[in-house]
Amino acid sequence: MPIKLPSSxxxxxxxxxxxxxxxxxxxxMRQEIRPLKIALLNLMPKKIQTENQxxxxxxxxxxxxxxxxxxxxEHQTRNTAADHMEAFYRPFSDVADxxxxxxxxxxxxxxxxxxxAVTYWDELTRVMDWTQTNxxxxxxxxxxxxxxxxxxxxxxxxxxxAKLFGCFKHRNLDTSSPFLRGFxxxxxxxxxxxxxxRQAEIDAASGLTTLLASDIAGPALVTDPGHRALYIFNHFExxxxxxxxxxxxxxxAGTPINIPGxxxxxxxxxxxxxxxxxxxxxxxxxxxINEIYQSTPYDIDQIGRP
Numbered sequence: 314m315p316i317k318l319p320s321s322x323x324x325x326x327x328x329x330x331x332x333x334x335x336x337x338x339x340x341x342m343r344q345e346i347r348p349l350k351i352a353l354l355n356l357m358p359k360k361i362q363t364e365n366q367x368x369x370x371x372x373x374x375x376x377x378x379x380x381x382x383x384x385x386x387e388h389q390t391r392n393t394a395a396d397h398m399e400a401f402y403r404p405f406s407d408v409a410d411x412x413x414x415x416x417x418x419x420x421x422x423x424x425x426x427x428x429x430a431v432t433y434w435d436e437l438t439r440v441m442d443w444t445q446t447n448x449x450x451x452x453x454x455x456x457x458x459x460x461x462x463x464x465x466x467x468x469x470x471x472x473x474x475a476k477l478f479g480c481f482k483h484r485n486l487d488t489s490s491p492f493l494r495g496f497x498x499x500x501x502x503x504x505x506x507x508x509x510x511r512q513a514e515i516d517a518a519s520g521l522t523t524l525l526a527s528d529i530a531g532p533a534l535v536t537d538p539g540h541r542a543l544y545i546f547n548h549f550e551x552x553x554x555x556x557x558x559x560x561x562x563x564x565x566a567g568t569p570i571n572i573p574g575x576x577x578x579x580x581x582x583x584x585x586x587x588x589x590x591x592x593x594x595x596x597x598x599x600x601x602i603n604e605i606y607q608s609t610p611y612d613i614d615q616i617g618r619p
Contacts, residue, residue: 349378
């Protein structure tokens, strides 16, 4: 089954060219099924790139997805055209009375700030509390995952001495987890962050289980059944060249940066990077969508009710 997107959204043509099944409103209405209602709270500055990345992953499976784009109510982006935001995004205040089968909260390039110093932190805490009554399953990604695990469990993020940057091997710690169905014993995940979460502090919190971890990059994927949530601190959703774009940007700006580890063949940035995470990315998000499909109420209004 395809993902339902507005035909004028840039992701519609991008994904169709890649072979992902997409459909417009008229086609979706002809199918007599209830699609899963999945929202993306997009906190990244490059909104269109991030839309494409997540739509590609959640639209690749057999279940029809009704995809919604959400932004913070008061925060205005400076990196995406206002007409794009007006056409495709709704502020959280406009969707607060709705129910969703799933919500993805993206990362944001504000790791250096304390959580309560973020301009939209108060509203984001309301969003996270709202997920407990209005969302069946929430997926926090990178800073979004750090924000959620901090809000619900008090687990802190810690600044690193240098940026953790590259593609790192991660161990599968729970082969029986439905979220890791089909995973190998090891997988590679892109990492790009200045902060870390510490396994000892996750272990000290109640109800959390780490599913993927790296000897270099630390804990990566954590499940929180009590809050119907997953937290991932790294970037399975990245395109082939996302780390390259970050590296080239920093080199052009004269910002000190290491070559992303285990990314370019022979660590040679003149050569095209290799994507070694794509299959596991599709597995993870496909498993998440499947778990939602298997457990969400058919009547979406029942989400969040005892």
